Amino acid sequence: MRRLPILVLLCLLGCGRREAVSLDRLQWLDLSHDFSSETIYWPTAKPFQMEIVSAQRTPAGYYYAANNFSAAEHGGTHLDAPVHFAEGQWTTDQIPLRNLIGPAVVVDVSSRAAGNSDYLVRPEDLQAWEAAHGPLPDSAIILIHTGWGKLWPDRARYLGTTKSGPEAIPELHFPGVDASAARWLVDQRHPRAVGIDTPSLDYGQSSTFDTHQILFAANIPGFENVANLDQLPPRGSWVVALPMKIKGGSGGPLRIVAAVRAK
Amino acid sequence: MRRLPILVLLCLLGCGRREAVSLDRLQWLDLSHDFSSETIYWPTAKPFQMEIVSAQRTPAGYYYAANNFSAAEHGGTHLDAPVHFAEGQWTTDQIPLRNLIGPAVVVDVSSRAAGNSDYLVRPEDLQAWEAAHGPLPDSAIILIHTGWGKLWPDRARYLGTTKSGPEAIPELHFPGVDASAARWLVDQRHPRAVGIDTPSLDYGQSSTFDTHQILFAANIPGFENVANLDQLPPRGSWVVALPMKIKGGSGGPLRIVAAVRAK
Numbered sequence: 228m229r230r231l232p233i234l235v236l237l238c239l240l241g242c243g244r245r246e247a248v249s250l251d252r253l254q255w256l257d258l259s260h261d262f263s264s265e266t267i268y269w270p271t272a273k274p275f276q277m278e279i280v281s282a283q284r285t286p287a288g289y290y291y292a293a294n295n296f297s298a299a300e301h302g303g304t305h306l307d308a309p310v311h312f313a314e315g316q317w318t319t320d321q322i323p324l325r326n327l328i329g330p331a332v333v334v335d336v337s338s339r340a341a342g343n344s345d346y347l348v349r350p351e352d353l354q355a356w357e358a359a360h361g362p363l364p365d366s367a368i369i370l371i372h373t374g375w376g377k378l379w380p381d382r383a384r385y386l387g388t389t390k391s392g393p394e395a396i397p398e399l400h401f402p403g404v405d406a407s408a409a410r411w412l413v414d415q416r417h418p419r420a421v422g423i424d425t426p427s428l429d430y431g432q433s434s435t436f437d438t439h440q441i442l443f444a445a446n447i448p449g450f451e452n453v454a455n456l457d458q459l460p461p462r463g464s465w466v467v468a469l470p471m472k473i474k475g476g477s478g479g480p481l482r483i484v485a486a487v488r489a490k
Numbered sequence: 491m492r493r494l495p496i497l498v499l500l501c502l503l504g505c506g507r508r509e510a511v512s513l514d515r516l517q518w519l520d521l522s523h524d525f526s527s528e529t530i531y532w533p534t535a536k537p538f539q540m541e542i543v544s545a546q547r548t549p550a551g552y553y554y555a556a557n558n559f560s561a562a563e564h565g566g567t568h569l570d571a572p573v574h575f576a577e578g579q580w581t582t583d584q585i586p587l588r589n590l591i592g593p594a595v596v597v598d599v600s601s602r603a604a605g606n607s608d609y610l611v612r613p614e615d616l617q618a619w620e621a622a623h624g625p626l627p628d629s630a631i632i633l634i635h636t637g638w639g640k641l642w643p644d645r646a647r648y649l650g651t652t653k654s655g656p657e658a659i660p661e662l663h664f665p666g667v668d669a670s671a672a673r674w675l676v677d678q679r680h681p682r683a684v685g686i687d688t689p690s691l692d693y694g695q696s697s698t699f700d701t702h703q704i705l706f707a708a709n710i711p712g713f714e715n716v717a718n719l720d721q722l723p724p725r726g727s728w729v730v731a732l733p734m735k736i737k738g739g740s741g742g743p744l745r746i747v748a749a750v751r752a753k
Contacts, residue, residue: 255587263737273558277736280562289703290577292740295536297560299543304735314553324518324747440552469732469745472567473540474526477555482732482745484587 268302270395307449319476337374376424403430406437422450531565533658570712582739600637609665639687666693669700685713
């Protein structure tokens with residue numbers, strides 16, 4: 228058993244220029260939407276529902292609140308485990324913490340996606356980030372900022388439709404990651420995970436989910452409906468993304484936070 | 491937008507003796523049990539259930555796995571939000587990240603609880619920790635290690651009964667935190683949160699849940715059914731405990747991890 232305090236030097240990304248920040252000077256940001264009846268799910272998925280069991284004073288005299296809840300794994304801010312689209316790959320509980328915790332970069336395509344709800348992130352977007360900020364570090368958590376997080380929870384604008392059920396699927400319009408960019412990331416930059424502020428890593432008009440297939444075949448988890456990406460710097464943040472640990476799950480509710488240097 | 495990497499100095503607990511550790515030298519431990527049909531819930535609560543929606547190749551040719559799930563908020567490794575026993579206090583989504591992330595200490599009472607499934611942690615246990623390790627730091631996450639985590643998922647030994655429903659309640663036997671210790675912590679050490687490796691902060695024989703009431707009246711959240719506390723040092727670890735962000739929730743599934751210096 229170790230009894231001494233630890234002073235941890237986190238060299239978050241690269242180390243070209245270092246600056247010491249104490250724990251109390253770290254600012255934690257919540258990148259998670261909350262779960263309620265307003266939470267956006269895939270149009271064919273079971274939405275989040277809460278049942279109140281108690282919210283009152285008991286006969287014994289103390290106040291007691293408790294609820295039951297139910298949902299699909301894939302809705303709200305959530306994890307896609309690799310098994311979601313890749314048979315035999317990691318289930319939710321099998322994903323190593325290393326793939327959920329680490330340095331993060333934010334690739335901001337929001338100005339390009341603003342006028343195009345079918346925008347596809349391509350390798351050129353990633354290379355433009357590198358031209359501005361230096362090489363994407365190996366083994367980073369890559370967060371794609373399309374600007375869609377600002378549309379939450381306006382279902383019509385966020386999904387492109389207010390319909391539910393199978394007839395909504397052809398009407399889905401939101402940006403995503405093109406298969407070419409997924410392939411480039413897997414082959415060239417080996418990310419720990421890839422997140423996005425839209426309902427899906429593949430864009431709304433996808434019917435084959437190639438980006439899911441490419442990332443998950445490489446056991447790279449996905450984070451979807453991520454919030455507040457406009458509040459993160461392009462590099463230098465540190466993400467902790469902890470899903471509900473569902474045994475054998477294909478995904479699940481995700482609480483994702485990021486540490487940045489306090490101003 | 492900040493473009494420079496950050497080097498973070500985390501002075502985890504006190505700073506009497508510092509040691510620099512890089513991010514890659516941090517070891518992350520999972521303090522969470524998984525959710526499955528084996529997961530232990532309070533005998534009167536709705537257990538975790540998973541419904542398989544798909545686990546097969548689709549007509550379009552790609553593999554697709556997805557599930558629905560349902561549960562009570564209070565089961566498995568989970569959060570107790572202060573509103574669980576204190577009307578008007580924080581709901582799950584209202585708890586600041588500051589109360590979920592921070593330096594942790596482990597108070598090990600496992601040798602004293604080993605022969606007594608009704609063991610109650612008292613102020614003397616906390617003061618014994620201080621005699622051995624120095625003052626409990628202000629604003630720490632206090633984790634109570636009773637040894638019960640090793641009994642999971644053996645319901646008979648972990649809960650004291652295999653019954654379910656109201657008739658199980660009088661037969662519950664597991665250690666907890668006495669009201670006197672809860673009061674001492676609230677008044678003297680102002681913890682961010684209090685966790686334990688049993689089903690409840692109050693011991694199994696409690697019928698009034700005084701420790702819940704005392705902590706939650708002070709807006710101090712609880713973490714229950716925490717796993718692997720035998721793997722943490724008494725001090726010097728750093729905990730990130732992220733609950734599913736249920737709006738208006740009284741608790742919810744919790745993924746809790748800890749960083750320690752790698753050996």
